[in-house]
Amino acid sequence: MDGGGTVDTQARAQDRATADGMPLTGEPLALELVNTTFVRGGVRGVLVDALRTPEDLGDWLAARAPLFSEPLRAGLAGAAVTGAQVARFRELRQALRDLAAALVAGERPADAPVALLNSSARLAVSWPEFEPGSGGPARTVTRWSEPDPLLAALGEVAVAGVGLLAGEAAGQVRACPAPGCILYFVKSHGRREWCTVGCGNRVRVARHSRRLKGDPA
Numbered sequence: 001m002d003g004g005g006t007v008d009t010q011a012r013a014q015d016r017a018t019a020d021g022m023p024l025t026g027e028p029l030a031l032e033l034v035n036t037t038f039v040r041g042g043v044r045g046v047l048v049d050a051l052r053t054p055e056d057l058g059d060w061l062a063a064r065a066p067l068f069s070e071p072l073r074a075g076l077a078g079a080a081v082t083g084a085q086v087a088r089f090r091e092l093r094q095a096l097r098d099l100a101a102a103l104v105a106g107e108r109p110a111d112a113p114v115a116l117l118n119s120s121a122r123l124a125v126s127w128p129e130f131e132p133g134s135g136g137p138a139r140t141v142t143r144w145s146e147p148d149p150l151l152a153a154l155g156e157v158a159v160a161g162v163g164l165l166a167g168e169a170a171g172q173v174r175a176c177p178a179p180g181c182i183l184y185f186v187k188s189h190g191r192r193e194w195c196t197v198g199c200g201n202r203v204r205v206a207r208h209s210r211r212l213k214g215d216p217a
């Protein structure tokens with residue numbers, strides 16, 4: 001479904017037209033990463049991948065800075081993003097998608113995504129260090145076992161994934177049931193059925209037109 005140049009360019013242009021390019025935001029960090037692939041346009045829509053380039057990843061991280069630990073944010077702010085780092089995020093994204101799919105299906109996940117999630121979580125290891133002041137007060141500085149702030153951020157996404165998939169909210173993770181939609185969300189209130197209002201409306205319109213045609217819904 002990786003569209004050629006033209007379709008892709010159109011999708012990317014549409015991307016920029018919407019806030020942040022994502023149809024759904026505000027989900028837990030791990031699902032925010034999963035949801036960087038989505039379908040625009042319903043059942044016959046186009047698959048959009050909003051995490052393809054270093055610029056994409058830089059934008060995605062900047063827009064979600066509050067979801068990362070406070071000391072890491074400073075390191076991320078000035079960091080240059082490379083294609084290799086994008087590849088690592090995409091790999092974790094696939095693992096999280098596989099794990100979320102297994103969760104909602106009530107199945108035991110495959111070993112590979114579990115291993116990838118757990119090895120990625122290790123990148124988030126950090127500790128406080130004491131830094132004496134020269135004349136002024138001493139302060140705490142945070143050090144990471146992984147010196148690359150982008151990979152430390154990858155680690156924090158993985159840690160968030162562990163917390164989501166094995167935590168209290170795990171039972172509320174949903175795959176959007178709208179035809180053609182591939183987004184995941186946490187059912188944040190009892191009546192939430194769809195990932196977005198857009199998906200709910202699309203399904204209602206489709207039901208309505210089937211009724212008008214006399215088709216069984």
Ligand SMILES: [Zn+2]
Nearest residue numbers: 176181195199
């Ligand atoms: Zn949806």
